[in-house]
Each structure stands twice: as structure tokens, then as C-alpha cells.
Amino acid sequence: MSSPIDLVLARLEPFRLRQAGRDRWRACCPAHGGSNPSALSVGVGAEDLVLLRCWHGCEVEQVAHALGLELSDLFPAKPPQFHTSGKPARRRLLSAGQALDLLDGEMTLAVVCASDMAAGRPLDESTRARLLQAAARVSMLKDEAHA
Numbered sequence: 001m002s003s004p005i006d007l008v009l010a011r012l013e014p015f016r017l018r019q020a021g022r023d024r025w026r027a028c029c030p031a032h033g034g035s036n037p038s039a040l041s042v043g044v045g046a047e048d049l050v051l052l053r054c055w056h057g058c059e060v061e062q063v064a065h066a067l068g069l070e071l072s073d074l075f076p077a078k079p080p081q082f083h084t085s086g087k088p089a090r091r092r093l094l095s096a097g098q099a100l101d102l103l104d105g106e107m108t109l110a111v112v113c114a115s116d117m118a119a120g121r122p123l124d125e126s127t128r129a130r131l132l133q134a135a136a137r138v139s140m141l142k143d144e145a146h147a
């Protein structure tokens with residue numbers, strides 16, 4: 001998989017792209033369509049994030065869209081975090097309420113397992129695996145809260 005900057009540079013190729021230094025480029029801005037080959041500054045920021053700056057005032061999103069890209073294409077792919085409601089959770093984007101909901105769900109599972117065991121019913125393989133997953137999720141929640 002290529003990094004975000006490779007993708008952006010490939011798309012900017014027709015816009016008189018030229019290198020302006022280490023990890024820095026200039027090009028015509030694809031969003032407002034001017035012919036000034038210095039209108040758009042391109043750089044690489046922390047964690048390989050692609051930086052786009054149109055000196056004419058176009059929003060980063062407009063520039064990305066003009067290249068057929070989404071804002072998310074400017075960010076390097078991150079390993080998947082744990083999921084809530086089908087959407088990938090971003091760091092620090094989980095509200096305290098969401099975190100507690102998740103914790104509540106995992107606790108309920110643990111309580112059900114505990115009462116099964118107390119009643120003399122051993123946990124089957126998949127329930128045990130699910131319980132381990134619950135522990136891992138709670139641990140990730142903790143990391144998330146401390147991030």
C-alpha cells in the first residue's frame with residue numbers, strides 16, 4: 001500500500017507539480033483552477049499526514065475533492081481500532097457516555113458468565129473467547145481514556 005503523499009502527488013501530476021524541497025512540493029491548485037504553479041503548497045506533516053495549502057484560500061477539503069480524494073485519503077491508514085456501532089472509533093473520539101455504554105455491555109457479559117459458572121455450568125469455548133475479548137476491550141477503553 002502506498003503512503004498518502006504518493007497518492008496525492010500522483011493525482012497532482014497534471015497540475016504542474018514540482019518539488020520545492022525535501023518533502024515539499026508546489027503545484028497549480030486543482031480546486032480554483034488557476035494557472036499559478038505556486039498556488040498550492042504540498043508537504044508532509046507528522047505521522048505522514050499530507051498537508052495541502054492553497055494560497056488563494058481554497059479549503060483543504062476542496063483541494064482534496066478536486067483531486068478525487070477524501071480528507072481521509074490525506075491521512076495514513078491506521079490499524080483498525082475496536083468498533084462501536086459499526087464505525088471505527090478514532091482515538092479520543094469516544095465520549096465518556098459511549099465508553100460507559102461499552103463498559104456496561106462487557107460487564108453484563110461478565111456477570112452472565114459468572115452466574116453460569118456459579119450455577120455449575122462451565123463456559124464453552126466461544127463464550128470464554130468472548131470473555132477474553134471483553135477484557136481486551138475494557139483494557140483498550142482504559143488506554144483510550146488515558147490517551
Ligand SMILES: [Zn+2]
Pocket residue numbers: 029030031032033039054055056057058
Ligand atoms: Zn485553490
